[in-house]
Amino acid sequence: MKFIKFLFFGILFGITLTKSEVISWYRIYEMFRFQSFHMYGVIGSSVVLGILIIQIIKRREIKALDGTPIQIEPKDRSIMRYLLGGIIFGLGWALTGACPGPMFILIGNGVGTIIITILAATLGTYVYGRIKHRLPH
Numbered sequence: 001m002k003f004i005k006f007l008f009f010g011i012l013f014g015i016t017l018t019k020s021e022v023i024s025w026y027r028i029y030e031m032f033r034f035q036s037f038h039m040y041g042v043i044g045s046s047v048v049l050g051i052l053i054i055q056i057i058k059r060r061e062i063k064a065l066d067g068t069p070i071q072i073e074p075k076d077r078s079i080m081r082y083l084l085g086g087i088i089f090g091l092g093w094a095l096t097g098a099c100p101g102p103m104f105i106l107i108g109n110g111v112g113t114i115i116i117t118i119l120a121a122t123l124g125t126y127v128y129g130r131i132k133h134r135l136p137h
Contacts, residue, residue: 014105023105025097032094080136092121 021027022042031039056062057070064070093099096117098106103121106114 013101014108017102017105018109023098023102023109028093028097092124 017023020042022039027036027039030036054072058072062070089099096114098114098117100121103114103118107118
């Protein structure tokens with residue numbers, strides 16, 4: 001019962017992404033072929049909203065619901081790690097037609113073949129966890 005709010009917001013998030021066609025393979029295809037602004041608008045507005053919310057949290061020293069201060073650690077400055085990670089993420093997104101969050105929403109929408117993508121993503125995450133200490137960070 002304690003986690004029912006997360007289930008509710010997850011369902012609401014899934015409905016929102018479905019209705020906005022963000023999980024549509026055709027919308028993702030249009031984006032990667034530069035044929036439509038739809039996905040760039042969604043992603044861009046999310047980035048801008050995220051920046052604004054983080055700045056509000058930092059400047060007003062907003063606390064979490066349990067009263068503890070929210071501390072956002074600065075990211076390491078490394079062009080190569082973000083460039084390489086972004087390329088791998090983008091290639092996976094382009095090849096499968098789904099990014100991590102919407103993969104689970106696609107299951108809820110009846111796209112059963114996405115399970116293969118989820119298994120591959122899980123395997124990739126596991127492999128990264130095993131070899132990350134050897135990678136340049």
